Amino acid sequence: MSQVGHIPGNIMFDGPMATKGYPLNKMCYSFNNANGRKAFLANEDDYCERFGLSLEQKQAVKKRDVIAMLEAGGSIYYLAKFAGILGLNVQDVGGLQTGMTTDEFKAFLVQQGEK
Amino acid sequence: MAKILGGIATSHIPAIGVAMDKGLEQTPYWKNFFDAYPPVREWLYEQEPDIAVIFYNDHGLEFFHDRKPTFAIGAAAQYENADEGWGIAEIPPVRGETELSWHIVNQLVEHEFDITVCQEMKVDHGLTVPLTLMWPGHKYGHIRVIPIAINCERHPMPKPSRCFDFGKAIGDAIRAYSSDQKVVVFGTGGLSHQLDGQRAGFINKPFDLYCMDKIVNEPEALTKFTNFDLVEQAGSQGVELNMWLAMRGALQGKLTELHRSYHLPISNTGAGLQLLATSDAV
Numbered sequence: 001m002s003q004v005g006h007i008p009g010n011i012m013f014d015g016p017m018a019t020k021g022y023p024l025n026k027m028c029y030s031f032n033n034a035n036g037r038k039a040f041l042a043n044e045d046d047y048c049e050r051f052g053l054s055l056e057q058k059q060a061v062k063k064r065d066v067i068a069m070l071e072a073g074g075s076i077y078y079l080a081k082f083a084g085i086l087g088l089n090v091q092d093v094g095g096l097q098t099g100m101t102t103d104e105f106k107a108f109l110v111q112q113g114e115k
Numbered sequence: 116m117a118k119i120l121g122g123i124a125t126s127h128i129p130a131i132g133v134a135m136d137k138g139l140e141q142t143p144y145w146k147n148f149f150d151a152y153p154p155v156r157e158w159l160y161e162q163e164p165d166i167a168v169i170f171y172n173d174h175g176l177e178f179f180h181d182r183k184p185t186f187a188i189g190a191a192a193q194y195e196n197a198d199e200g201w202g203i204a205e206i207p208p209v210r211g212e213t214e215l216s217w218h219i220v221n222q223l224v225e226h227e228f229d230i231t232v233c234q235e236m237k238v239d240h241g242l243t244v245p246l247t248l249m250w251p252g253h254k255y256g257h258i259r260v261i262p263i264a265i266n267c268e269r270h271p272m273p274k275p276s277r278c279f280d281f282g283k284a285i286g287d288a289i290r291a292y293s294s295d296q297k298v299v300v301f302g303t304g305g306l307s308h309q310l311d312g313q314r315a316g317f318i319n320k321p322f323d324l325y326c327m328d329k330i331v332n333e334p335e336a337l338t339k340f341t342n343f344d345l346v347e348q349a350g351s352q353g354v355e356l357n358m359w360l361a362m363r364g365a366l367q368g369k370l371t372e373l374h375r376s377y378h379l380p381i382s383n384t385g386a387g388l389q390l391l392a393t394s395d396a397v
Contacts, residue, residue, distance in 0.1 A: 005343075007314065007346060007347050008313075008314065009312050009313035009314030009315075010309070010311075010312050010314045010346065010351055011311065011312050012270055012346070012351075013268070013269055013270060013311075013351075014269070014270040014271070015269070015270070015271070018180055018269050022180060025179070025180060026179065026180075026181075028175075029175055029179045031200040032175070032176060032197070032198055032199060032200045033198065033200075034198065037200070066311075067312070067313065070311055070312060075175075075180075075268065075269070076310045076311035076351070076352075077174045077175045077268055078175050079311075080174075080200075080201060080310070081175065081199070081200035081201055083201065084200050084201025084202060085200075089130075089382075090130075090310055090382055090383050091382070091383065093310070093315070094310070094315040094316045094383060097311070097312060097313060097315045098313055098315055098316060105315075105316055106380075108316050109316055109318065109379075109380035109383060110380060112316075112317075112318040112319075112320060112379065112380070113318075113320060113379035113380065113385075115320060115321075
């Protein structure tokens, strides 16, 4: 893709981000497997260590900070699997990223149909 | 020769699958969305296609970043769905169609689309949600499926114009297949949505409606976009329009738009459904 500019509030998940995010995304990919989810919940720190997450990634995971995970190279498709472990859906995750409550975020989605 | 009866474009939002699992189709949030589908199902019932070619994108079930093809096609007798990690129920295996798959592969390579071929491939909600929408109750056992995955997850992604040409090469291959089988082509995903970042929740209804207008008779207008344009206009996951373009590329000749509907929001997405029949439809 020819990257011609920056879109505010958007992090383009490209090659360099995929390189940076590889350990975090690989860990989240393992959450496709019930045993992976169980092992993470049993001992988060150990599980992050096993996949070689960077300090930035570990801290973002610990804080459940979605924006920080994205900035650390997380891909939303894999972070969604992490959100699933936490019992969060994509509206909850939308709220977390935009500083809205889930209900406010849902109302924001509805408003865009009224334009 | 094999015939392409038409193309169907539909969103493949996971929440649709979850709603069907829970029987929520007639609840206020979902009713209008699901009520759009019976006419398309009836068309499929009347047309009796033998094979469905389904363009979709994998969201981290079969392909992780360790080996992520730009374009991949299945050539297997059967495809399984599996746990995606966040609770959508798995569906029974999907029947494959190897002979036409290999024919398409040969034709694609001949026309310089050097595609990845998968003789085993797990299919995720990108494919299973459309299948379940078209044949509820897992009644898709009679149809043979050819899954074709397009990278919509990690940039660089194939350009919209390339996806259209890719679809065209597949359409040409199907039409050159010596068989009397009937094929329907699906473009899945979209329309506008953005799941990630402070921009999460971005939906662009005017752009979605523009795309549904243009895809019928002027798809070239859409192939002029770059993927950056699509991210800007339709959100980071709005690049899934590329699957609609691949579907449209596979269709040829005069088209009749038999159905169009659009609902917003379904989950975080502007959800579209469109049925374009070719003159080979009955």
